[in-house]
Amino acid sequence: MSQQGPWDAIVVGGGHNGLVCAALLAKAGRKVLVLERRHVVGGAAVTEEIYPGFKYTVCSYVVSLLRPWIWRELELARFGLELLPLECSFTPHLEGSGLCRWPDPDLTRQEIARFSATDAERYPEFGRTMGRLARFARHFIDAQAPDPASIWPRDLAQLASLGQAALELGDADLEIQRKLTLMSAADLLDEWFESDALKAPMSCSGIIGTFLGVRSPGTAYVLLHHYMGEIDGASRAWGFARGGNGAVSEAIAASARHHGVVIRTEAPVAKIKMSGNQATGVVLESGEEITARAVVSGLDPRATFLRLLGEQHLPPEFAKRIQRYKFRGSSGKVNLALDRLPDFTSRPGIGPHLRGDIAIAPSIDYLERAYDEAKDGRFSSRPYLNVVIPSLLDPTMAPEGKHVMSIFVQYAPYELADGPQSWPQHREAFGDAVVDTLAEYAPGLKEAILHRQVLSPWDLEQEFGLTEGNIFHGELTLDQILFQRPAPAAARYKTPVRGLWLCGSGAHPGGGVMGAPGGLCAKTMLQQAGV
Amino acid sequence: MKAIVIGGGQHGLAAAALLAREGLTTTVLEAGSKPGGLCRGREFVTGYRHTGIHHDSDALRPSAIAALALEEHGLRLRPAPPVFVPSPEPERALQLVASDLVRRQEATGFTAWRASIDGWRQVIGSVLDAPVPPLGVGEAAWPVLKRAVELRMLGAERMIELLRVGVASAEDWLAEHLAEPHLRAAIALPALIGSYMGPRSPHSAGVLLLREALSTPNEVEGGPAALIDALVRVAEHHGATIRLGKQVRTLQLDTGRIKGVELVDGEVLEADVVVSSLDPRATMLGLVPPGAICVPEEDEIRRVRCRSTSAKLHLALSRLPPSASRPDLSPERWRVVRSPRHLEQAFDDQKHGRLPRTPALDVRVPSLSVPGLAPEGHHVLSAHVFGVPARDADAWTEQERQALLDRALAELEVDRPGLRDAIVGHELLVAPDLEQRFGTTGGHLMHGEHALDQLWVGRPGPTYCRGRTPITGLFLASGGVHPMGGVSLMAGLLGGRAAAESR
Numbered sequence A: 001m002s003q004q005g006p007w008d009a010i011v012v013g014g015g016h017n018g019l020v021c022a023a024l025l026a027k028a029g030r031k032v033l034v035l036e037r038r039h040v041v042g043g044a045a046v047t048e049e050i051y052p053g054f055k056y057t058v059c060s061y062v063v064s065l066l067r068p069w070i071w072r073e074l075e076l077a078r079f080g081l082e083l084l085p086l087e088c089s090f091t092p093h094l095e096g097s098g099l100c101r102w103p104d105p106d107l108t109r110q111e112i113a114r115f116s117a118t119d120a121e122r123y124p125e126f127g128r129t130m131g132r133l134a135r136f137a138r139h140f141i142d143a144q145a146p147d148p149a150s151i152w153p154r155d156l157a158q159l160a161s162l163g164q165a166a167l168e169l170g171d172a173d174l175e176i177q178r179k180l181t182l183m184s185a186a187d188l189l190d191e192w193f194e195s196d197a198l199k200a201p202m203s204c205s206g207i208i209g210t211f212l213g214v215r216s217p218g219t220a221y222v223l224l225h226h227y228m229g230e231i232d233g234a235s236r237a238w239g240f241a242r243g244g245n246g247a248v249s250e251a252i253a254a255s256a257r258h259h260g261v262v263i264r265t266e267a268p269v270a271k272i273k274m275s276g277n278q279a280t281g282v283v284l285e286s287g288e289e290i291t292a293r294a295v296v297s298g299l300d301p302r303a304t305f306l307r308l309l310g311e312q313h314l315p316p317e318f319a320k321r322i323q324r325y326k327f328r329g330s331s332g333k334v335n336l337a338l339d340r341l342p343d344f345t346s347r348p349g350i351g352p353h354l355r356g357d358i359a360i361a362p363s364i365d366y367l368e369r370a371y372d373e374a375k376d377g378r379f380s381s382r383p384y385l386n387v388v389i390p391s392l393l394d395p396t397m398a399p400e401g402k403h404v405m406s407i408f409v410q411y412a413p414y415e416l417a418d419g420p421q422s423w424p425q426h427r428e429a430f431g432d433a434v435v436d437t438l439a440e441y442a443p444g445l446k447e448a449i450l451h452r453q454v455l456s457p458w459d460l461e462q463e464f465g466l467t468e469g470n471i472f473h474g475e476l477t478l479d480q481i482l483f484q485r486p487a488p489a490a491a492r493y494k495t496p497v498r499g500l501w502l503c504g505s506g507a508h509p510g511g512g513v514m515g516a517p518g519g520l521c522a523k524t525m526l527q528q529a530g531v
Numbered sequence B: 001m002k003a004i005v006i007g008g009g010q011h012g013l014a015a016a017a018l019l020a021r022e023g024l025t026t027t028v029l030e031a032g033s034k035p036g037g038l039c040r041g042r043e044f045v046t047g048y049r050h051t052g053i054h055h056d057s058d059a060l061r062p063s064a065i066a067a068l069a070l071e072e073h074g075l076r077l078r079p080a081p082p083v084f085v086p087s088p089e090p091e092r093a094l095q096l097v098a099s100d101l102v103r104r105q106e107a108t109g110f111t112a113w114r115a116s117i118d119g120w121r122q123v124i125g126s127v128l129d130a131p132v133p134p135l136g137v138g139e140a141a142w143p144v145l146k147r148a149v150e151l152r153m154l155g156a157e158r159m160i161e162l163l164r165v166g167v168a169s170a171e172d173w174l175a176e177h178l179a180e181p182h183l184r185a186a187i188a189l190p191a192l193i194g195s196y197m198g199p200r201s202p203h204s205a206g207v208l209l210l211r212e213a214l215s216t217p218n219e220v221e222g223g224p225a226a227l228i229d230a231l232v233r234v235a236e237h238h239g240a241t242i243r244l245g246k247q248v249r250t251l252q253l254d255t256g257r258i259k260g261v262e263l264v265d266g267e268v269l270e271a272d273v274v275v276s277s278l279d280p281r282a283t284m285l286g287l288v289p290p291g292a293i294c295v296p297e298e299d300e301i302r303r304v305r306c307r308s309t310s311a312k313l314h315l316a317l318s319r320l321p322p323s324a325s326r327p328d329l330s331p332e333r334w335r336v337v338r339s340p341r342h343l344e345q346a347f348d349d350q351k352h353g354r355l356p357r358t359p360a361l362d363v364r365v366p367s368l369s370v371p372g373l374a375p376e377g378h379h380v381l382s383a384h385v386f387g388v389p390a391r392d393a394d395a396w397t398e399q400e401r402q403a404l405l406d407r408a409l410a411e412l413e414v415d416r417p418g419l420r421d422a423i424v425g426h427e428l429l430v431a432p433d434l435e436q437r438f439g440t441t442g443g444h445l446m447h448g449e450h451a452l453d454q455l456w457v458g459r460p461g462p463t464y465c466r467g468r469t470p471i472t473g474l475f476l477a478s479g480g481v482h483p484m485g486g487v488s489l490m491a492g493l494l495g496g497r498a499a500a501e502s503r
């Protein structure tokens, strides 16, 4: 296929969502060009060799929500994607042997029983309940956001069928769903369990990527995420992509190219071109202009509407909504190249407990303190950490005998007391806090570090274009999901600007390596003959 | 037919008045020496009275006043006085009234904010006024659908906006309208007292919105204590008997049906209907004999969260020092706050079990408008102190109480220098004191936290939110049941009606 226009669609940003959208459009016969600012595609799903021989899965590090239908339609397995299951969840403690939750329910029961016998009994029931509710939640993530304000028969039918699905849950599950929607993760878990050692690591999924604490109302619903993962059709929590999360993007890109998508890297877009109220193409930073029938943005809403487009092209009410849309990045990332594996005092030696994710979340109070500390613009001195050692699952990630470690960190507020631009002065101190925290549980860690990459929210913004360093293109709070994401007038990929579509994580159903916004955007465009 | 109402507070008396009017032989059993509960006026220092632990009464529902014909029984309304927000910087001190706001250039934002609430007032009111419909299909679908249609009739934009604001944080919502942080903190404060939230907690805007939508331009002349007087008159007018000093020890049941109550003093009273105005936990876990309800029904109650984050302070003052920032005003209501950040810190402090560095105070000086509360020229100051940890009674040593008092006074003295020297006596009631004195679980003033999941069908839970219980003949009339706590009378009417209808 020709490398030249005219293009049916230009996708701005080669993040995984942009790539999914481009691939599906091309598969339907459209001519699509992807423009990516960086030298690699993938955005927040990339693998890079920052230190010779060691491959970092730089930002995102686990896969759970990648939609099976996208996987199928883009034949990702054929294009090289392979997921390795993460085997367990380990929570080390300063004293005692910590808690490890295994795929084997009996082993998990024994582990939990060391803290509470009743919790051990209830744990499987909780999992089953969440599993049922996760199936209900899929009604929301695999379709356009419902629109409660619409009176179109199709939309009313969608609302009715969601209502029907809710009623089918039955009174008991509906009640739990109600609580999940409105409660804090900590309060909800309090209703089920008594042991802090269990509740703390479970509550963490409620706060990932948001500047809220485990006791903040509205964080409980994210607990479902942990039970929504589907890998190869099987319901499973988390997986690791062989080759890191860059491999996800690479597979999607390969599929896209196969369908004829042209991908240009190091092609930063400076502006979306307008003619009247119609987006007609883009202008690159180099000054090059490219026209297309449709422009699809894989960037976040603020970058798309306020930076590339400009307020003057937007209806004032809509512009106000976009300005109010909250980012408030609060997460950072530390990647380590290690000479040897860490040795946790809780469970000495090298064992299967290292092959899953490792959470530094000893208690609910610890997590809440980490949040409270960050409210006034400081990074947590003792943060929540989620650690994965990819090289244990995929030895090609590091030279033989050596390892890479991926550490996801909260809280690191974008808005530091001295302003976000002061992050470069605080970056290494932040990295030290992370390593010091982990070293309390795994002494000797510091001596094993060969190289360290520290990414603050400021760095995520500078390097990956994530506004305010928000990992999900905007907070996933109740006021910013479904028909409110990013604003009612743009919640279904179509925007108030003709010919401009939104396909990134700032659109429904939101962030995470799942491809759903990109996939649903493409479907919508094709349905509405938007391209 | 005999009815017993447990507790002679606002809700118990309202329920009793309804039942007596319906022709039931109604007896109110009140543990205290006077009726009123949290609305009871009390002499806390010899010669000085307050007008209730709850000190505001502007949420009193006009429909409730009408339903009980309270104005025929001596209830008088007056315009609620404006709220004054002092500040160390005199030019930033202001009253939440139009003229002052114009001076501060906050009028446009404030007006827009009020207007958006006014646009939602009716829908919110109709949800709060109606009993919670049973969820599910069939006949139940109708009221739910009706609410949905009402919501939809707001127009797409206002409906979506309501759904957004309802789950936002108070600080985010207010910041969209008001530039002055200190003003935002003052407006948010009342929503935080009674919930387990700081201004940055999601959903705090929803709670604030409910409270604002419930507030009226009027309040009861004489405060909550005068409301109790009127309620006692209505209840007695309809033939109800109010027995004081009668504490119920347990409910007596006969195969899942109520038979009567047994008092602490051993007396046994028979009844066909019992309405409890104690909080749901105190009733269902404290008065219902063990094993009378099944485990899931008991769990539903056990899960009601009642964590108090405030204390109550009463000061007897020999004089009221003038406001340093606005000596020209003599406001009855103040909110002593610094900024949303300080409010959030106070919330965090209590969360981690510490005394608040800077407590925030919702203040009222009832003696400015109610005669006879204090000797001539003297005054009574009543304040909710926000940011107080929920600790056990024995953790509240004299020293800790004094430390809390000192911090509260320090905040008050910023605008009222000399206040400390005017103190004749004081009463500081922390949660365990309130629990002990009034029997409310956790000393919680709202009979259960205000939180979105603890409202509507969640107040206190699907089994109980209509004022009914699994025990035939036992009903709940408490702020812990739909719609919410505070001085509105609504929960009392709801429980009373459910009981009356059961005949």
Ligand SMILES: Cc1cc2nc3c(=O)[nH]c(=O)nc-3n(C[C@H](O)[C@H](O)[C@H](O)COP(=O)(O)OP(=O)(O)OC[C@H]3O[C@@H](n4cnc5c(N)ncnc54)[C@H](O)[C@@H]3O)c2cc1C
Pocket (backbone or CB within 6 Å): A012, A013, A014, A015, A016, A017, A018, A035, A036, A037, A038, A041, A042, A043, A044, A045, A058, A059, A060, A061, A062, A063, A064, A065, A267, A268, A269, A270, A298, A299, A331, A332, A333, A408, A460, A463, A464, A465, A466, A470, A471, A472, A473, A503, A504, A505, A506, A510, A511, A512, A513, A514
């Ligand atoms: C540190 C971190 C850890 C995470 N961990 C996980 C995890 O473990 N599991 C999970 O599921 N999710 C995780 N996430 C979230 C997930 O990675 C993101 O939500 C998702 O990858 C976003 O994909 P996207 O395609 O929507 O946007 P992006 O990946 O942000 O893609 C946008 C693309 O646009 C490009 N771009 C920006 N500006 C321009 C311009 N002007 N012109 C052209 N191109 C431009 C960017 O370079 C980027 O490639 C994590 C995110 C981060 C940052």
